[in-house]
Amino acid sequence: MENKRRFSVREIREDFPSLRQLVYGKNLVYFDNGATSQKPQSVLDSINKFYSKDNANIHRGVHHLSQKATNEFEESRKTIARFLNASTHEEIIFTKGTTDGINLIAFSFGELLKEGDEVLITAMEHHSNIVPWQMLCERKKCSLKVLPINENGELLLEEIDQYISEKTKIFAFTHISNTLGTVNPIKELVQKAHQFGAVAVVDGAQSIQHKPIDVQDLNCDFYLFSGHKVYGPTGIGVLYGKEKWLEKMPPYQGGGDMIKKVTFQKTTYNELPFKFEAGTPHIAGGICLGKAIEYLSQFNFHDIEKHETMLTDYAQDLLYTFEDIVIYGESKHKTGVVSFNIEGIHPFDLGTLLDKQGIAVRTGHHCTQPLMDFYKIPGTVRCSFALYNTKEEIDFFISAMDKSIRMLK
């Protein structure tokens, strides 16, 4: 057993400078972590160090700075590979974010699809895990199937055989719903995909920061996440892919670094992971995402999960005391997110008044319009938690809710 850092929220909060600020003269309460997380000082320091000490372009330079930057970039790739338990660091492709990664798969793996093939997604997907597949299906004349959910916001697993078949080539689903907080049984879903010969694409945008991930144990074919949601920088993300697929897939973008040899007649492509990393990558982002992962790795993940689930339950229990509350997503397997409405009140109005009290929640459709259509609502108010949030913040949020509702009713 490694010796992990003691999980103390008070100490953790000290690590995040952006939490110590006033909004309209009030202490910031940041409950919009599903959209993006705040960054620890260690990540800020590493960004600053990179740009003021190590900044250079990578992979092609023989000079000292270039080699230093290259080493750090490639070390970060290894850190991430270990974090996900990938079999080799060559399975770690740096992307712009989850969206970029899904588009890469939809385009590149998509090239292996034929007319009449099917792609299966679920009814709780983020637009980023819907639109690229729609575009692929249009391009390749394939069809898109959607596994439905029940009112509790759970997948209708008992009906899955109506939606998956030998025609299904890709089954893409989210690990945790960004709108409902539902935790899907992804190991089971991966097995289902494989049973029918489909690849399983796991959208990990909302799970990487909440749960330990072991891609070999999950046996998923692809797993994606965004740096900015896991305490890292913006503009960087990761696509994990099984080597056998990445080897088969054609490149997505062309450019520097992804080639072995270019002539005007013929171009041969570089090996993994570089085949999928055309152009100068987000060097600072790649290096500092590694630092964010190191930050997270200090802790025992069990402590993080316990704390975040406690916050979710606590918030939910207190919200249920409001008259006219509707909570969306009532699965027993749920974490990190509470999405709700007060009947007769528009989420925008509630969000605006909470904001005036220093509380950052998200309101709207959360890039899951089909889910809003399912519940027949324009949007919800969503609290999403991170490891630095506290019960006291939730108490304050509840009293602010009280005041806001009184003002609006």
Place this chain on the structure above:
Amino acid sequence: MENKRRFSVREIREDFPSLRQLVYGKNLVYFDNGATSQKPQSVLDSINKFYSKDNANIHRGVHHLSQKATNEFEESRKTIARFLNASTHEEIIFTKGTTDGINLIAFSFGELLKEGDEVLITAMEHHSNIVPWQMLCERKKCSLKVLPINENGELLLEEIDQYISEKTKIFAFTHISNTLGTVNPIKELVQKAHQFGAVAVVDGAQSIQHKPIDVQDLNCDFYLFSGHKVYGPTGIGVLYGKEKWLEKMPPYQGGGDMIKKVTFQKTTYNELPFKFEAGTPHIAGGICLGKAIEYLSQFNFHDIEKHETMLTDYAQDLLYTFEDIVIYGESKHKTGVVSFNIEGIHPFDLGTLLDKQGIAVRTGHHCTQPLMDFYKIPGTVRCSFALYNTKEEIDFFISAMDKSIRMLK
């Protein structure tokens, strides 16, 4: 006339913390600016400020931080639009970099091409301005034509009519060659493209930092650059496109932010520029690229050009005093870059010994292998200059060259 900052290299160097460092105990001499530039303190400060004060996801949030971040991101877009003199800021698309931008055009504008159409590039292009077009031509059964150069590294303009015709739909060329420093007569090239009904794509990766750009005056259809080469962060770049084309082009990536309405049956796309910005963008990168552009805008561009051309000429003149030197690219219109070899010495050996003396030059093919094939060499040693380089650095470089050659011969 605006009041511009006095151009003092000594003062400018003070702005760049990374220049004040030792490499193997020697003062860093950074001549690898063509690969990436160093960053001024103002950019570092803005990155730090963003992550420690304003960090939030943008466009969809009603809360204070989200609005602040959104405002800064969109202000940056306007700053860049003004810098390029775009007709509207909606013509400014944030990308990952030049490579990403060219791929976007090749994919999306490429959808408008038909079998038998042609794409024209030049013999001095960077791989990023070759491979995406090769991939497009393969996908759409089009053919790729290449305008040749002469030994001096200049386009054979007098022969262009053999390469361009009514079949040509895209003419893509670099403004300044990253390997040779040749400055192409792009206004003329744009006119030529238009004369045959082709769109003109200008690779500005090596010009944005050296020359004032006025896209309306150039009348180019697309102009691309990378943030990291213009004193800004990594992982961010800009695609300028004429509104009329951007409106016609289908989206490139699907996801959040680029849609108006998603249902499983039908998705409608958002307006410009968002149609081309799927997913959470590189928010910090976008904001801080604006700061880099503001840094550059303090100066009169004429002063920058004068200084950098002086450095280029000075280095070249001194290099000519070496026996057995071959300089590649001897156009009269040349700036920022000196590429050379000493006969009988491999560029890698020279680069290694210069590095040991604290001098960062680039060696190799500079992602222009066809150009290396043209000159029948494995690579060159390349010095590329930025506004903070000095004559004294060049003097030191020349003496280090002297020592290195003595060791190798």
Place this chain on the structure above:
Amino acid sequence: MSIEEKQKQIIEDFELLDDWELKYEHIIELGKSLPQIEDKKKTESNLIEGCQSKVWLDSVLKENKLYFFADSDAIITKGIIALLIDVFNGQSPEDILNSEVYFINQIGLQEHLSPTRANGLLSMVKKIKMEAIKNATVN
């Protein structure tokens, strides 16, 4: 009263409301008292879709003066709309076109004008001007 005078009036009114609660209570009040528009007027062409709340806007021209009818599904948006309508109602298309809306900033509601597309307010000001253009050229 001219558009200018209306805006000054609103700014003065809001100066008395010296904390955010009073301000927003007032706006919510205005939102509640703005007459809803009929469902049949809530057409696609009258709709300004923000990312967060919907806004419908309709207008009629009477004796070269424009009158606006508007609604929103969010009450705060509706309150701000009520202020906007109050400023522009009964003004000529030309005056509307030549006017500049600055009161929203000055009463501390600038957050509702940000380019977040979080609500349809910015688009609404645009739409009001569009209506003015339409009616000014007919003229």
Place this chain on the structure above:
Amino acid sequence: MSIEEKQKQIIEDFELLDDWELKYEHIIELGKSLPQIEDKKKTESNLIEGCQSKVWLDSVLKENKLYFFADSDAIITKGIIALLIDVFNGQSPEDILNSEVYFINQIGLQEHLSPTRANGLLSMVKKIKMEAIKNATVN
């Protein structure tokens, strides 16, 4: 001498070369004195392509001992290759497989082992091990 002893020897030799110039002069000297390999041995399959310099490597097995022949178009790369060959020449495939190359780091040439793909050195160590595997399994 064993692989271990050879490496120790090289490290000791380099300790006397106490600045970068002496070190690199020595490497360049080694590079110059390493016999070139015949052009016909410079085949595709013997080529290790780095981004910057080319390396060719060939081997023969004699009485269960491996002997290497190598070349490069860059002289510094060739010098380091000469050191590598010196370490591995005349060793058994098994010993080569079980060895760890650490001397490059210890003589201050770690920059040549970075994953920049700037030269073929890392790949060369790999290739040497591959040759050893090939010959060890034949055995």
